[in-house]
Amino acid sequence: MKLKIRKMSELDAFKILFWQYSPPYDWYNLEGCEECLEELLYDEYYSVLNQKEQLIGFFCFGQSAQVSAGKMEGFYRDHEYLDIGLGMNPLLCGKGHGASFVQVGMAYAKNHFKAKKLRLTVADFNQRALKTYQKVGFKEIGEFNSQNIKFKVMSYED
16 A cells, blocks of 8 residues: 655545544544644644545654543653554545554654654554554553543554
């Protein structure tokens, strides 16, 4: 899968606001949230496009990829790690594209941010994502709870 990553555009951010994931992943639906639009545009968010210039997902890096409760628990103290977050177009989820998609973001983080260590946080119910992250080499380093959801923190080192 040959993909292009660019800084998030207003049009891409607007499209992401209305993506509809099916249960149990509907927790990720943004429902047109205005605050979310601002975050997508002004934080470290990047659009991912296929060869036809279609939006297939996004990545975020640094503090944008951290969960507030994880900060309070101290999971993000080690600044040698670059935090990475991502979302894939719901029409592509569950079709075997996850590992290659994540690897594109990992390569971008290494090249663009010179990151040698990566960290991500994922909701425990998202078993599909957990399996994908493990497949590409992430290992669980801890967990915390926030708003009745358990989150797992995972790391990757070259």
